Amino acid sequence: DAGITQSPRHKVTETGTPVTLRCHQTENHRYMYWYRQDPGHGLRLIHYSYGVKDTDKGEVSDGYSVSRSKTEDFLLTLESATSSQTSVYFCAISESGGGDNEQFFGPGTRLTVL
Amino acid sequence: AQKITQTQPGMFVQEKEAVTLDCTYDTSDPSYGLFWYKQPSSGEMIFLIYQGSYDQQNATEGRYSLNFQKARKSANLVISASQLGDSAMYFCAMRVYGGATNKLIFGTGTLLAVQP
Numbered sequence: 001d002a003g004i005t006q007s008p009r010h011k012v013t014e015t016g017t018p019v020t021l022r023c024h025q026t027e028n029h030r031y032m033y034w035y036r037q038d039p040g041h042g043l044r045l046i047h048y049s050y051g052v053k054d055t056d057k058g059e060v061s062d063g064y065s066v067s068r069s070k071t072e073d074f075l076l077t078l079e080s081a082t083s084s085q086t087s088v089y090f091c092a093i094s095e096s097g098g099g100d101n102e103q104f105f106g107p108g109t110r111l112t113v114l
Numbered sequence: 115a116q117k118i119t120q121t122q123p124g125m126f127v128q129e130k131e132a133v134t135l136d137c138t139y140d141t142s143d144p145s146y147g148l149f150w151y152k153q154p155s156s157g158e159m160i161f162l163i164y165q166g167s168y169d170q171q172n173a174t175e176g177r178y179s180l181n182f183q184k185a186r187k188s189a190n191l192v193i194s195a196s197q198l199g200d201s202a203m204y205f206c207a208m209r210v211y212g213g214a215t216n217k218l219i220f221g222t223g224t225l226l227a228v229q230p
């Protein structure tokens with residue numbers, strides 16, 4: 001199994017509070033991704049990183065920011081959480097940005113915004 | 115627009131029978147890849163199988179095979195000899211290029227229930 005951990009695994013917070021989710025990998029993979037999973041939508045890409053300090057937006061990036069100061073860590077921040085951001089968040093990693101390199105997923109973080 | 119469509123929200127199959135999960139895709143890019151992931155009730159995403167757009171043969175991985183019909187833009191997953199442990203949500207995904215890396219676009223998933 002790919003060494004990917006996410007923390008916290010569960011979080012309940014209130015509207016308007018900042019929230020940071022952490023993804024940590026031990027595989028030394030260059031590429032890291034944040035997705036959210038919602039019923040009826042599958043997984044949707046929020047942000048991704050292609051190297052330390054190199055990040056870009058995905059399909060649903062509004063309200064989210066990311067940072068990657070080390071190869072192994074990719075942080076997702078909700079500056080001011082809203083109820084629409086209640087979701088399950090998955091981190092993924094891949095060794096390459098192209099070809100048939102599959103993405104390996106972390107265990108997920110269930111976030112509830114009240 | 116690049117899109118993945120899974121039209122079966124849920125399916126039932128008897129244990130030991132084969133089942134086909136449908137996936138159609140839309141892209142104008144001549145180079146793409148198609149993936150299937152399994153998500154059991156425990157929540158993790160498990161990679162199952164990959165098919166590249168230029169691959170001549172259908173991909174197979176154990177009991178999983180991908181029925182790739184390029185002209186129809188379909189990439190159906192076939193699970194042979196279903197087991198109770200196959201009960202899960204299954205997602206089809208397509209690799210697309212753009213920006214600094216490839217990205218995955220996911221379908222909405224098919225929930226498979228294997229009955230004894």
